[in-house]
Amino acid sequence: MNIEKKVMGNLTKCYSIAPLRYKERDHILVAAEKVDRCLLFDTDGNLEDTIWTEPGGVMTMVQVPGTDGQFLATHKFYSPNDSKEARIVIVTPMEEGGWEVRTLADLPFVHRFNIIERNGVNYLIACTLKSGHEFKDDWSTPGKVYAAVLPEDLSGFNQDNQLKLEVIKDNMLKNHGYYKVEEQGIQTSLISCDSGVYQFIPPAAPSEPWEIHHLIKEAASDGVLVDFDGDGEKELAVISPFHGDKISIWKKSEGEYKEVYVYDQPAEFNHAVYGGMLCGKPALVIGHRQGERNLFVLRFNPSTKTYETEMIDRNCGPANVYKYTKNESEVIISTNHGIDEIAMYTLKA
Numbered sequence: 588m589n590i591e592k593k594v595m596g597n598l599t600k601c602y603s604i605a606p607l608r609y610k611e612r613d614h615i616l617v618a619a620e621k622v623d624r625c626l627l628f629d630t631d632g633n634l635e636d637t638i639w640t641e642p643g644g645v646m647t648m649v650q651v652p653g654t655d656g657q658f659l660a661t662h663k664f665y666s667p668n669d670s671k672e673a674r675i676v677i678v679t680p681m682e683e684g685g686w687e688v689r690t691l692a693d694l695p696f697v698h699r700f701n702i703i704e705r706n707g708v709n710y711l712i713a714c715t716l717k718s719g720h721e722f723k724d725d726w727s728t729p730g731k732v733y734a735a736v737l738p739e740d741l742s743g744f745n746q747d748n749q750l751k752l753e754v755i756k757d758n759m760l761k762n763h764g765y766y767k768v769e770e771q772g773i774q775t776s777l778i779s780c781d782s783g784v785y786q787f788i789p790p791a792a793p794s795e796p797w798e799i800h801h802l803i804k805e806a807a808s809d810g811v812l813v814d815f816d817g818d819g820e821k822e823l824a825v826i827s828p829f830h831g832d833k834i835s836i837w838k839k840s841e842g843e844y845k846e847v848y849v850y851d852q853p854a855e856f857n858h859a860v861y862g863g864m865l866c867g868k869p870a871l872v873i874g875h876r877q878g879e880r881n882l883f884v885l886r887f888n889p890s891t892k893t894y895e896t897e898m899i900d901r902n903c904g905p906a907n908v909y910k911y912t913k914n915e916s917e918v919i920i921s922t923n924h925g926i927d928e929i930a931m932y933t934l935k936a
């Protein structure tokens with residue numbers, strides 16, 4: 588691949604990335620893990636606005652479907668040891684300028700969440716890394732997965748009138764990983780924790796229960812489903828264990844996922860992950876935050892029947908990545924947490 592890099596800006600402990608459709612144009616949101624700003628960029632990497640200056644602690648941002656620039660975000664998740672005050676907020680652009688921020692739900696230790704749709708109903712699914720905390724590195728209270736129907740009109744929610752969330756799965760120790768995956772036309776959630784990787788399927792109707800499948804039992808930090816070898820069945824790519832150094836590919840055989848590949852190079856504190864098409868081929872993009880702190884691509888070579896890697900950047904310490912297509916090129920936005928850098932990589936085959 589031909590790779591061109593552009594530094595969009597610098598943001599201390601930059602972390603979360605999300606697309607935002609606003610004023611009939613595509614934009615990119617970037618926010619900080621610690622107390623710092625949330626920024627709005629155009630898809631060329633130019634800064635357009637500052638959404639807020641604090642409090643930060645932003646792990647996830649997701650646009651509210653059908654809106655012009657309204658999105659949900661986590662606030663005050665600063666680390667696994669400092670997230671008792673974490674919550675999900677509603678962020679709305681104001682006609683006179685500026686952005687209104689209101690509480691949707693107080694949810695201590697909320698780390699990842701998303702909005703997924705089935706049969707015309709939007710569901711909020713939210714994952715807490717843990718459920719309580721009394722001292723540093725306290726993991727005695729496992730996290731949970733919560734869900735609720737997300738109303739079309741969010742104007743009535745605030746600190747005094749919050750969205751009620753229901754626990755749909757508990758005992759999720761080190762509940763870290765989330766990835767939205769479409770399966771047979773249905774949006775599903777891939778959620779990873781110490782007891783493995785689970786797939787959550789939203790109900791066909793709000794009165795029905797969620798369907799939950801336990802895909803593998805290996806402790807996992809993140810997982811994504813991609814058909815790497817083109818046989819029509821998606822493989823499971825996994826980072827393990829929590830913030831771990833192992834990258835593996837699992838292939839379904841006789842109804843069960845079995846490990847078929849393990850990346851053999853040091854990759855400490857794997858964190859950033861994208862799984863999907865890249866320059867016309869299925870790919871896994873991984874970034875790790877310790878050691879060499881690289882950002883690289885992993886692909887299956889059908890000729891040699893092996894997985895091969897290609898480097899995108901070195902010594903940058905990516906926290907998260909987001910990929911989109913623009914002007915027949917593929918673009919990866921990376922929050923290079925290790926060097927406080929927001930970077931744009933334009934890739935051409």
